[in-house]
Amino acid sequence: MLHLILYEPEIPQNTGALIRLSANTGAWLHLIEPLGFDLSEKRVRRAGLDYHELARVSVHPSLEACIEAISPHAVYAMTTRGARLYTEPRFVPDDAFLFGPESRGLPDEVLERFDSAHRLRLPMKPGARSLNLANAVSVMAYEAWRQLDFAPL
Structure with a gap:
């Protein structure tokens, strides 16, 4: 299973859309607190339509708690300052992809946890x-799912 991690997401419509993506791909969506909204907000529900029951969504109090809970094979931090293109690594099931908040991306102290091979753009x-x-x-x-031949996640 692929893991999609949103670090402190701010915009409910984006999270709603990603709930729908999770339901349609089988990827597990993880949300790191604090969230910039309440998951029960109308905007989240509207963007996710009726996919909430079909998606795997977990909320974690911290990035550390999330990583500990899912024990991914590897974690890739997505950043505009990434050293590698997102197509370069060979992904495997249980890889995780970390994305920052909409207004600022991943903070430096989070990015510093990842070597350049795990910072993708x-x-x-x-x-x-x-x-x-x-x-x-x-x-x-x-892209990750394609590399896995679109096998059921």
Whole structure:
């Protein structure tokens, strides 16, 4: 199973969209507190439609608690400052992908936990700042799943 980790997500619509992604891919969605919203908010439910019951979603009090709970094979931090393209590593089941909050990305103290081989980036044209969180997570999830031959997660 692939693990998608949102570190302190801020925008309920992005999380709702990713609940839907989780339900449709079989990836497990992990949310690291504090959340910038309540999961019962109408905006989360609207974006996730009726997929909440079909998705695996867990809320963790910290990144450390999340990593301990899921024991992933590897954790890849997604950042615009990543040294490697998201297509370079060979992913395996139980890999985890960590994404930062929408307004600021992963903080330096979190990024410093990962060596350059585990800091990945999505290519963008020069001068672009970042992609929408739900879009970035979707691109990464489908690349990892593609590498696993779209086997059931």
